Amino acid sequence: MADNLVEVRALVVDRGDRRVLDGLDLTIEEGSVTGLLGPSGCGKSTLMRSLVGVQQLTSGRVTIAGAEAGSAPLRSKVGYVTQAASVYDDLTVRENLAFFARVLGADREAVERAITTVDLTTHADAVVGRLSGGQRSRASLAVALLNTPDLLVLDEPTVGLDPVLRRELWALFHRLAEDGAAVFVSSHVMDEADRCDRLLLMREGRIIADDTPQGIRESTQTDDIESAFLALVDDGVGDR
Amino acid sequence: MTPRILLAVAARVLTQLRRDRRTAAMLLVLPCALITLLWWMFQEVPGDPFNRFGPALLAMFPFIVMFLVTSVTTLRERSSGTLERLLAMPMGKLDFLGGYAVAFGVVAAVQAALAVTLSVGLLGLDVAGPVALLGVVAVADAVLGTALGLLVSAFARTEFQAVQFMPLFVIPQILLCGLFVPRSALPDVLRAVSDVLPLSYATDAMQTLVTTSATAEVWRDLGIVVAFTVAALALGAATLRRRTP
Numbered sequence: 001m002a003d004n005l006v007e008v009r010a011l012v013v014d015r016g017d018r019r020v021l022d023g024l025d026l027t028i029e030e031g032s033v034t035g036l037l038g039p040s041g042c043g044k045s046t047l048m049r050s051l052v053g054v055q056q057l058t059s060g061r062v063t064i065a066g067a068e069a070g071s072a073p074l075r076s077k078v079g080y081v082t083q084a085a086s087v088y089d090d091l092t093v094r095e096n097l098a099f100f101a102r103v104l105g106a107d108r109e110a111v112e113r114a115i116t117t118v119d120l121t122t123h124a125d126a127v128v129g130r131l132s133g134g135q136r137s138r139a140s141l142a143v144a145l146l147n148t149p150d151l152l153v154l155d156e157p158t159v160g161l162d163p164v165l166r167r168e169l170w171a172l173f174h175r176l177a178e179d180g181a182a183v184f185v186s187s188h189v190m191d192e193a194d195r196c197d198r199l200l201l202m203r204e205g206r207i208i209a210d211d212t213p214q215g216i217r218e219s220t221q222t223d224d225i226e227s228a229f230l231a232l233v234d235d236g237v238g239d240r
Numbered sequence: 241m242t243p244r245i246l247l248a249v250a251a252r253v254l255t256q257l258r259r260d261r262r263t264a265a266m267l268l269v270l271p272c273a274l275i276t277l278l279w280w281m282f283q284e285v286p287g288d289p290f291n292r293f294g295p296a297l298l299a300m301f302p303f304i305v306m307f308l309v310t311s312v313t314t315l316r317e318r319s320s321g322t323l324e325r326l327l328a329m330p331m332g333k334l335d336f337l338g339g340y341a342v343a344f345g346v347v348a349a350v351q352a353a354l355a356v357t358l359s360v361g362l363l364g365l366d367v368a369g370p371v372a373l374l375g376v377v378a379v380a381d382a383v384l385g386t387a388l389g390l391l392v393s394a395f396a397r398t399e400f401q402a403v404q405f406m407p408l409f410v411i412p413q414i415l416l417c418g419l420f421v422p423r424s425a426l427p428d429v430l431r432a433v434s435d436v437l438p439l440s441y442a443t444d445a446m447q448t449l450v451t452t453s454a455t456a457e458v459w460r461d462l463g464i465v466v467a468f469t470v471a472a473l474a475l476g477a478a479t480l481r482r483r484t485p
Contacts, residue, residue, distance in 0.1 A: 015485055052328045056483045070482060075330045086321035090259045091252070102248035103329050127259070143325070 005030045005151055005182045006051060011060035013046050020046045022205040024060070028184055030150070033170075033177045035196030036186040037225065043205040044186040045083055048155050051184065052080045064151055076104055079144030083155040085136040086143075089129035093120050093139045096128060097146065106146045114142040117172060119165060134161045141169075152176060154185045158192065170195040193225040201229055208237045241334045249339020253313070254346065263309065267347055271301035271355045279363040294365045295446035296419040298355055298374065302348050302382035303439060304410055310344060310389030311402040318393065324484070333477045341386050341473065348382025349375070369449035373458060377449070380465045381442045387472035394479035413439035418447070438468035 006028035013021040020043045028034050036044050049055035050062050053070015062069040064078065087096045097111040115124050118138040123131060128139055141157050152173075158166045170192075173183045177197070185196070193199050194213050201209040201216065209216050209232055213225060220228040257264050275297055282289040317323045326336065352375045359365040360374075367374060392409060396402040416426070416434040423434050423444075434440045445461035448454075 054324050054328055054483055056485045070328070072330070075328060078328065080325065080328050082321045082325060084321050086325040088252070088256060088322060089320075090256050095252075095255060099248055099252045100325075100329070103245050103326065103331055105244070105330070 004028065005065055006184075007061075007063045008047075008050070009061045011047075011050060011062060012058040013043075013050060013055060014058045015046065020205050021050070024205075024207065026200070026207065026210075028151075028182050030182045031177055031180055032197040033173050033183045033185065033195070034198045034200065035193060036184065036200045036202060037190060037193055037229075038186075038188065038202030040188050042202045044188075044202060045155055047202075048080075048153050048184070048186060051151070051153050052078055076147060077150045079147070079149035079152040081137075081141050081144045081152075081154045081157050083159075085128075085133075085140035087128050087136065087139050090127060092125050092127050093131075093142070094124045096139060097142055100143045101146050104147045110146045114145045117145055118142045119168070134165070137161070138165075148176075148179070148181070150181055152181055152183045154183070156186055156188065158187065159189075166192075190224070190226040190229065199225070201225075201232065203229075203233065208232050241332050241338065242330075245331055245335040246338045246342065249336055250342040250346070253340060253343035256313075257343075257347065267305055267309065268351055268354060271305065271351055272358050274301065275355055275359055276363065279359075288366075290363065291366055291450065293419065294359055294363070295374075295450045296417065296443045298352075298359060298378055299381050299439065299442040299446045300414060300417075300419075301355065302351055302378050303385040303442065304406075304414075305351070306344050306348060306382045306385030307389040307392075307410055308403065308406060310340060310386045311393045311396065311405060312399050314340065314390050314393040315396055315399055315402045319398075323480075327480070327482045333480045334473075336480065337387075337390055337473050337476055340390060341383055341469075344386040345379060345383045348379045348386075351382065352378030365450070367450050368453045369455055369458065370453075373455060374446065374449050377442060377445045377458070377462055377465075380462055380469070381439075384438055384442070384465055384469045384472070387469045387476065390476040391472050391479065394476065413437045416440065417443040419443060438465055441465050441468075 004027040008024055008026040011021050011024040038044055046055060050057060051069055064074055067074055093115065094111065097114055101111050115121055118141055120135065120138055120142065123135060128136055137157065144152060158169055173185060177183050196213060199211065199213045199216055200207050216225065216228050217223065220231040222228040222231055278293060278297060279290050356371060356375050356378065360367055360371055388409060392405045393402055396405060416430060416437055417439045423431060423440060426434060441461040441464040445458045448457050
């Protein structure tokens, strides 16, 4: 299992009486940025929750570095940013990070580094509840950067952010990947596709394409990922 | 269980309370204000009714207030995603629950100190037993309220529902704890029910402390309250799931 940090085998997840993930197979290797693109409601968040080990699985297996997802030894090695900003609204950015750092066993320096990385230095002592949506999601992202994780699972981390900051964050994801982490990022914005090393297109609980962005465009003979997505759907790929 | 993480949770909850001035004031000032109101109500009534009702209220307020505050705070933690994030980190369930219990235990200690000082020092509550033990019982009640609040938050989906649990879990306990009708005078069935409700023992302990200086019974009742607390925390831990549907 050389470089495959994450292995997903025949993953099925039902939520209520709805089948959200339908027999998914997937591997994610270290040192790369893998994008997960698809419309909202297609199962992206459920897949990400499964990788982190907070999702009840119906069947199938998710392993990370050979251990079952969510098992104790992995909990300090996997960084997870939920779609909604999971930080405390009544604490300041710095207080939030200091708390999570203590839980993770990271030091004060890591707190300051994370604040700088997400560009919140000037708002470090502001109460999170008073920040804008983008600033709050950056605070939430900073939590995941506290302990240089092996796997970083980011659920739509760049939604609603300033394009300049978005570019910086994608550069950051690539830096983290170069340092050896596997970065797994979801988005429903198709124009973010080209920032990924590898792209997974998802629809209705299935992966309908898995290649480099360029590879996907070439195989579908399209110029952009949105058209590629449509071409794949029109061809009936991933139909049940 | 990791003490570092448990204390981090406790410190964080206390910081949040400090930010929320209104809640902090509710926790500390409100019980004192209500006890004073009760004392005032009985001013013109012959006999010494404050001495009869006062101890039960000292048991009740910390319990009710902590129940409410904890159930709502924990529910917020569940719905905002922070609980999910924490459980994906090296956070033990007991670290989480213990952190809350410690934080609110500290608040309860301050609250009890204020309420007991006020009742005994200014309002003339006669206490035959050791006054400090009155404070200990009040803290135990508060932690019990915290533990039950943590437990019921698992069964509520909204803060509105969490508040609705108060009439269900708390008011029957108030009615049956011996405040209105002495427990020995209750019909047999209700007597049996009151025997399995934790607040009954908390009230018994307070009343014993006020009337006699012997403490053996108080310690027994206190032990029962603590046992209920531990059971509620254990059940609460069982409702905290790392994996959710």
